[in-house]
Amino acid sequence: MDQTLLPKETVFLRLTTVEQLVEAIQRLAVRGAPALGVAGALGVALAARQHADDEARAQAVHLVETARPTAVNLARGARRAAALLPSFDAVLEEALRVRDEEIASSAEMGRRGADLVQELCGPGVRLLTHCNTGGLATVVEGTALAVVFELHRRGALAGVIASETRPLLQGARLTTWELGRAGVPHRLAVDSAGPFLMARGEVDAVILGADRICANGDVVNKVGSYAHALGAAAAGIPFICVAPESTVDPDTPSGDKVEIEDRGSAEVVGTTAPEGTSAVNPAFDVTPASLVTAIVTEQRVWRPARPR
Numbered sequence: 001m002d003q004t005l006l007p008k009e010t011v012f013l014r015l016t017t018v019e020q021l022v023e024a025i026q027r028l029a030v031r032g033a034p035a036l037g038v039a040g041a042l043g044v045a046l047a048a049r050q051h052a053d054d055e056a057r058a059q060a061v062h063l064v065e066t067a068r069p070t071a072v073n074l075a076r077g078a079r080r081a082a083a084l085l086p087s088f089d090a091v092l093e094e095a096l097r098v099r100d101e102e103i104a105s106s107a108e109m110g111r112r113g114a115d116l117v118q119e120l121c122g123p124g125v126r127l128l129t130h131c132n133t134g135g136l137a138t139v140v141e142g143t144a145l146a147v148v149f150e151l152h153r154r155g156a157l158a159g160v161i162a163s164e165t166r167p168l169l170q171g172a173r174l175t176t177w178e179l180g181r182a183g184v185p186h187r188l189a190v191d192s193a194g195p196f197l198m199a200r201g202e203v204d205a206v207i208l209g210a211d212r213i214c215a216n217g218d219v220v221n222k223v224g225s226y227a228h229a230l231g232a233a234a235a236g237i238p239f240i241c242v243a244p245e246s247t248v249d250p251d252t253p254s255g256d257k258v259e260i261e262d263r264g265s266a267e268v269v270g271t272t273a274p275e276g277t278s279a280v281n282p283a284f285d286v287t288p289a290s291l292v293t294a295i296v297t298e299q300r301v302w303r304p305a306r307p308r
């Protein structure tokens, strides 16, 4: 589904070449870390079908792997599938396995995360989430939103505040769309309202996803996450990250080693600032492990802020 057109239009994309896939990833028609992992693996299947020549195929795989730099899932999914080249059938099978694993992980994260939120916050919980972490960003259900949906099914959720997520509004456009379809009570807030709403006692926990979790527990996620983490710490409420093991990157020791995608001026300046204004536009930020109450994966609940 072309995520840039939501919520106004639901248009399905049929991507048949590596170049089309890379373009869709770069303009965020396909986005979200686990979904990028699946897309990366499927992209290698496209490369296998498109190119008989080893060098051309390797170049196509490189294009897929590096389409966006921050979410570890993309390169990881592509490399996993590429290990089975040149067989198209074997690569496709592996790509579909990546997809199926993400579906299974979402279900398990939903259960584990909901148990944790209920343990930390009790009944009738009010959550704040950032960016979009539902089925659009994964395959089905999601990461942080899988927890939200599970809490809703359990009758344990009072409501969700979705923060807009400037500048591309994944929260305002996509999270509200997914919450609305699932019948989850929600309200939209501008990003900068988050810490104040927490200070005013309107939020019991912050819950969001990740694009990369470093070996020390630093969480790299959509820009704005760090401000919510600071707000949560000041308000004394939990800050919970939900992400599959495929987003945990033991090879990156800490957040300062991660390449943060800068998406350039145009999408920030838009039509509001004077023509010619240049912008700084990091798409992600780093929340230090010391501010993270818990990281929930399909396998464990990791509390990186606690001394080991």
Ligand SMILES: CSC[C@@H](O)[C@@H](O)C(=O)COP(=O)(O)O
Residues within 6 Å of the ligand: 028, 031, 032, 033, 034, 071, 130, 131, 132, 133, 134, 137, 138, 142, 143, 144, 170, 208, 209, 210, 211, 221, 222, 223, 283
């Ligand atoms: C389950 S997705 C978690 C993250 O990938 C999500 O929070 C995020 O930051 C996505 O960024 P995006 O730039 O929209 O791809």
